[in-house]
Amino acid sequence: IDMASESVGGQILFATDDFFAPAENLIKSDSPRFKEHEYTEFGKWMDGWETRRKRIPGHDWCIIKLGIQGVIRGFDVDISYFTGDYAPRISIQAAHLEGDKDAQMPQRGERMGAAATPQELAAVAELNSNNWDYLVPMTELEPGKPASGHNYFLVNSQQRWTHIRLNIFPDGGIARLRVYGIGQKDWTATDPKEPLDLVAIAFGGACVGFSNAHFGHPNKMIGVGPPKSLADGWETARRLDRPPILENDENGVLLLSGCEWAVFRLAHPGVITQIEIDTKYFKGNSPDSCKLDGCVLTTQEEEDMIRQKWELPGHKWKPLLPVTKLSGSESHTFDSLTLELQDVITHARLTISPDGGVSRLRLRGFPSSICLLRPREKPILRFSVKAGFRSNL
Known part of the structure; x- marks a missing residue:
């Protein structure tokens, strides 16, 4: 997941200089573009962050507040199209700031x-970013091809980060900064009576397998906030095995043999009590129907299933939602079949028939403190519910 992207709420808090192009371009969700003959009053139009040629001591840098807070696995410093003016060296620092320590930063x-x-410099000094931890030391960038200037850096850290400082030495341009990682939530600080979205990407949920993602990746379904457009969702290609003439059953569900699916690892093992499937913006291309299943997998079993393309024996999947008719551009909310609060799961599989698009998937429920990452000798895990707990749902 790109934890810094504007699409998940990433934000530029500060930059020493934005003369040729503003730092906000760094966190755009789309790929950088190039307009050969376009100029601004300040110089060549560039799709990235570009500072002026420095003529004073020091170097340029900016601070990004991550939209998704969590564990960082790596960076992509992309200098596409900055052929003669890219920053020759970079370093990256990170911090975990509690509360609203950045609240005083000017808009x-x-x-x-x-x-x-001077006001901005005084405000950013309060963050003490010079002393943040280094995740990437000062390193030279490689230009690559004009339209593909990716520089990748692996990160070996298990800490939870909230802010990034990108340093460029001494000046120049960067097209995009991708901060790849996994969301992480402090589950000890949650209200045990309030259901949470256990598959949310911001909390650490992730798609770990899918059948088709021709127009949009399933991770978009568990994204931050409401869907923004037709592009902000999972959409498959039309199945080529659809029959020439369609028929439906007595419940109005199309009689089809084919389907598409996506499997998600929950952010935390738990019990799903409510399911929301939103097809907003998918007016003429929503699925006819869907179903949802859950199961318990260890880390090793998940790795095995990824290698096997999720050919999981049917008996491991527990039904959470039976085959259910869907409508286009509408939010659907269903009660899970596990209302007895007994079926803890770690993974969920959404199946749509025959194909189409879903903008959001929300799996609300309650995290379980039971350790589920153990060998699967026992097929069913149960836990007791205190008196009065169900009345709070």
């Missing part, structure tokens, strides 16, 4: 042609 507004003001 950035329109930045092109500007440098940091």
Whole structure:
């Protein structure tokens, strides 16, 4: 997951200079573009962050507040199209800031042609970012091809990070910064009476397998906030094995043999009590029907299933939602079949028939403190529920 992307709430808090192009371009969700003959009043139009040629001591840097807080696995420093003006060296620092320590940062507004003001410099000094931990030491960048200038850096850290400082030495341009990792939530601070979205990408949920993602990856279904457009969801290609003439059963569900599916690892093992499937924006291309199943897998079993393309024996899957008719551009909310609060799961599989698009999947329920990452000698795991617990649902 790109934890810094604007699509998940990533935000530029500060930059020393934005003369040719603002730092906000770093966290755009789309790929960088190039317009050969386009210029601004400050110089060549560039799709990235580009500072002026420095003529004073120091170097340029910016601070990004991650939209998803969690464990960072690696970075992609992309200098595509910055062929003669990319930053020759970078380093990356990170911090875990509690609460609203960055709340005093001034709003950035329109930045092109500007440098940091004394007010901004005073505010950012309170963050003490010079002393943040280094995840990438000072390193030279390799230009690569003009349209593909990716520089990848692996990170070996298990800490939870909230902010990133990107340093460029001494100046220049960067097209995109991707901060790849996994969301992480402090589950001890949650209200045990309030159901949570256990598959949310911001908490650590992730798609670990799918049959088709021709128009959109399933991870978009568990994204932050409401869907923004037709592009903000999972959409498959039309199945080529659809029959020439379609028929339905007595319940109005199409009689089809084919389907598409996506498997998700929950952010935390738990019991699913409510299921939301939103097809907003999918008006003429929503699925006819869907179903949801859950199971318990250890880390090793998940790795085995990924290698086997999720050919999981049917007896391991527990039904959470039976085959259910869907409508286009509508939010559907269902009660799970596990209302007795007994079936703890670690993974969920959404199956749609025959194909189509879903904008959001929310699996609300209660995290379980039972350790589930043990060998599967016992097929059923149960836990007791205190008196009065169900009345709080």
